[in-house]
Amino acid sequence: MSPKDQAVADRRPGYLTELARGTERFHEPRRRDCPWCGSTRLRTRLRTTDLLQHKPGTFTIDQCRSCAHSFQNPRLTPEGLDFYYRDFYDGLCADQAEKIFGPQSSTKRYLRAARALSAFIEPESWLDVGTGRAHFPAVAKEVLPYTAFDGLDIGPGVEEGRRRGRVEEAHRGTLPDLATELAGRYDAMSMFHHLEHSVDPREELKAAHRVLRPGGHLMIEVPDPESRYAKLLGKWWVSYFQPQHLHLIPLANLRTELTALGYTVVAVDRREPHLPLDLSAACALLLGHCLPDADDPWRTKAPGRVRRRLRQALMYLAAPAFVACYAADQVLAPLLSRTRFSNAYRVIARRNPDAS
Template identity: 85%
Template sequence: MSPTVQAVAARRPAYLTELARGTERFHEPPRPDCPWCGSTKLRTRLRTTDLLQHKPGTFTVDQCRACAHSFQNPRLTPEGLDFYYRDFYDGLHAGQAEKIFGAQSSAERHRRAVHALARFIEPESWLDVGTGRAHFPAVARKVLPYTSFDGLDLGAGVEEGRRRGRIEEAHRGTLRGLAAQLAGRYDAMSMFHHLEHSLDPREELKAAHRVLRPGGHLMIEVPDPESRYAKLLRKWWVPYFQPQHLHFIPLANLRAELGALGFTVVAVDRREPHVPLDLSAACALLLGRFLPRRDDPWRAKAPGGFRRGLRRALTYVAAPAFVACYAADRLLAPLVSRTRFSNAYRIIARRNPDAA
């Protein structure tokens, strides 16, 4: 057996033991109110399964009719998050995760983000939150060679980033958990597609305020829940990213919260943060939903030779459709990024020197 087949087989007993107890235990009780404003006027925005890894389970995203905040409801417990994150960013399918986020982590996108913040400050020290393997600092330090870049993440990738020399210090844990230790250490901080993963975005922003020095700048990029692609593609819109994305924050809500915490918003951009992947990612999710399943350890048994061959054959047959969607994403990107079809937005905010 190949090492991959061996790795799958080795993990299968543990996964099946967990799944024998059901997936309902991975969810908290549904909440009747909005976690952002407290309103009880909720509507169901989305129901879906795990379209990324195809692990068992169903997930619901509700939207508040009062403030438009959207959130996973019922939310995954920490145990549930561990189950659905497992073997995605690290482990079996770490390479697949790198491919999925390749468009988001291109060097040119990173350079533009650095220049966007450098308009307001030339930082001495910069913390990249949710850094993964520190791809962003690796690019950013070429633009700002005199800035010290550190990274923070839950996964082991942050330590790999330090070993490769992409960051000087690797902080493994959560921003909330390390805020006291890192208080006042940085005059720049970035959160690229991090807030939507957090259990409580407000607490993350409070921690960011604590870690930044007075006058320091915070740059945030998140999926835009007001994108028209979200309505057009529905569950096939990849920024929904269930079950990993827990919150979808409208731009107005995030601006108001930053102001309430003692930040001044100095720049907002919906154009540059757009990632041209909506159509191609939707095509990939759709194909993944209907192709014969691959060998994964959360399946009772490995697929036979016929199903493996059929999957390979159908993948080749479907390749032209994916290529066409990929080309369309890039051809339409200059237009899409200037419209409400843009799938992400960026905020840069300065911590007020006189804030408490």
């Protein structure tokens, strides 16, 4: 038995014990109003299963007809978040997550982001929120070699980032919980694809306001729920990222909220943050849904040898389709990033000096 097979076998009893109690307990009561504006004019935007890890459960994204905010409804409880995040960024899938979200796939994007903020300020201290293993600070040092970078995350990766010298200080926890401790310490902050994972994005923005020095800058990148890819690909649009993404915030809503909290928006960009992965990710999600089950610890039992070999053979047969989708993403990116097919946006906001 391989080390991975052994790790799966070791985890299976724990997962099956949890699942025997059902997945309904992982959800809060369903909301009847929008968490952003309070309107009761809601519509169902998406119903789906876990297309990422294929853990049991169903998920719904509702959209507010008044302000266009989209949100998971009913939302996962803290216990549910723990269950569905487990073995995704660490544990069984740590190596795979590192390949997908690590520096080899993000270096150019991180360099562009660092240069974008450095056009407004040369910060002495920078806090990267939701930093993971602190890949962004490691790359950003090439642009800002005299800036002291710190990282914040709820997972253990931030401590690994500190051990590897990517950040000087590692803060483990949530930004709202640590805001008092970190108040006024930083003149630059970044949140790369963090707000959509947060339970309450408004509280994150308020906490950032406390942590930033007056005149400091906050840079945010999030998926764009107004991307035309969302309608074209439906549940196969990877930026829905269920069950992890709890909120999808339209640009207009974020700008308005930042202004109300005492920020001034100084830059907006839909072009550079675009991630050229929509078609290839949709292909991967579809294949993962259609192929025979992998050996996951939340399955009742391990697949037999025949099913394993069938899965492997079908993956080889499907490889050309995935390569074609990947090539299309790369070729079309320069064009699509200039259109409403762009799948992400960036906002840079300055904390007003006179804001309380």
